Amino acid sequence: MSQRIVDLVRARFPQAVLETHAFRGDDTIVVRREDYLEVVRFLKDSPGTAMDFFVDLTCVDWPERKPRFDVVLHLKAWRSSERLRVKVGIPEDDCSCPTLSGLWPAANWFEREAFDMYGVKFVGHPDLRRILLYDEFQGYPLRKDYPKDRRQPLVPMCDDAPPQPPPFPERPH
Amino acid sequence: MGGVGDRPPASEPPRGPGGAPQAGWLTTKLDPLLAWSRRWSVFQYPYVTACCAMEFMSTMCSHFDMSRFGAEIPRWSPRQSDVLWVVGTIVHKQAPALKRVYEQMCEPKWVVAFGTCASVGGFYDNYSVLQGIDKIIPCDVYIPGCPPRPEAVLEGLMLLQEKIGRGELSRWQQEHPAAARRAG
Numbered sequence: 001m002s003q004r005i006v007d008l009v010r011a012r013f014p015q016a017v018l019e020t021h022a023f024r025g026d027d028t029i030v031v032r033r034e035d036y037l038e039v040v041r042f043l044k045d046s047p048g049t050a051m052d053f054f055v056d057l058t059c060v061d062w063p064e065r066k067p068r069f070d071v072v073l074h075l076k077a078w079r080s081s082e083r084l085r086v087k088v089g090i091p092e093d094d095c096s097c098p099t100l101s102g103l104w105p106a107a108n109w110f111e112r113e114a115f116d117m118y119g120v121k122f123v124g125h126p127d128l129r130r131i132l133l134y135d136e137f138q139g140y141p142l143r144k145d146y147p148k149d150r151r152q153p154l155v156p157m158c159d160d161a162p163p164q165p166p167p168f169p170e171r172p173h
Numbered sequence: 174m175g176g177v178g179d180r181p182p183a184s185e186p187p188r189g190p191g192g193a194p195q196a197g198w199l200t201t202k203l204d205p206l207l208a209w210s211r212r213w214s215v216f217q218y219p220y221v222t223a224c225c226a227m228e229f230m231s232t233m234c235s236h237f238d239m240s241r242f243g244a245e246i247p248r249w250s251p252r253q254s255d256v257l258w259v260v261g262t263i264v265h266k267q268a269p270a271l272k273r274v275y276e277q278m279c280e281p282k283w284v285v286a287f288g289t290c291a292s293v294g295g296f297y298d299n300y301s302v303l304q305g306i307d308k309i310i311p312c313d314v315y316i317p318g319c320p321p322r323p324e325a326v327l328e329g330l331m332l333l334q335e336k337i338g339r340g341e342l343s344r345w346q347q348e349h350p351a352a353a354r355r356a357g
Binding site for chain 2: 133134141146148149151152153154155156157158
């Protein structure tokens with residue numbers, strides 16, 4: 001569907017595109033992290049591509065893989081209705097990625113959510129704070145190595161619940 | 174309830190037919206009166222956070238008509254309400270607000286956990302969700318269901334009313350006996 005755009009990106013940034021694939025008409029390009037911002041800027045601003053609609057930005061954790069994380073960006077072109085997925089690999093020891101909030105203000109909160117859940121630092125982000133969780137929260141809960149039964153309550157829990165009162169007597173109907 | 178209106182002047186202690194002080198008789202009758210009136214005027218504070226709200230609205234509205242039970246009026250201040258309805262999922266981020274609302278309610282006060290999430294956390298067994306509101310506040314009635322049917326909600330309300338009507342202590346009173354004596 002969007003093979004035309006993939007070809008345009010390949011021609012413009014031959015060194016940046018690591019891989020492309022398509023699944024049922026959805027095209028994906030995997031780009032190098034150092035070229036990510038320029039590729040996205042080209043996709044947005046070039047008249048030939050005009051991918052001007054920021055649809056979604058999220059993150060994926062592949063605990064066994066190097067690089068460990070993927071930042072996944074979904075774009076759409078309003079005029080031609082073409083869609084494109086852009087992935088960029090993020091290594092665990094340098095868990096950072098250029099921000100897109102200069103291109104789309106809407107990227108601000110999406111990147112805050114990815115930071116909140118996966119700990120990816122978006123370099124250049126104007127306000128990189130947790131967006132859903134509370135500031136006291138330690139760690140990044142959607143990483144696969146976050147223990148699934150770990151809780152971080154803000155008020156003390158009474159786990160030693162008081163003895164239960166006797167059950168309700170049967171009510172005459 | 175004889176004797177309340179024609180009480181003798183305060184200088185003279187009330188006496189029964191045998192000359193025994195009557196004060197004991199009066200208080201034992203006052204408690205059921207209080208319990209009866211509390212039972213049929215349970216003003217509620219709906220703390221509504223999630224999809225259970227749909228069933229709560231359904232129960233409140235005319236088809237199921239919660240006002241038949243004297244429990245119609247939601248008070249939008251915790252200080253004026255008797256029953257805290259916790260309707261829906263409570264996350265850890267929100268738990269301090271719920272606890273504060275509960276602490277602002279005047280005694281005696283009761284708590285109803287509406288639905289599975291409020292009771293035990295539901296299927297949200299994860300990093301963010303409080304696994305039952307009784308981890309932070311004492312809870313009197315649990316209504317299971319995801320969400321509960323309005324009939325189940327009314328059953329829970331009636332169970333609570335029976336508990337109030339029997340003059341039974343709320344969970345809060347059981348856990349704070351000294352404060353409960355002050356509140357009567």
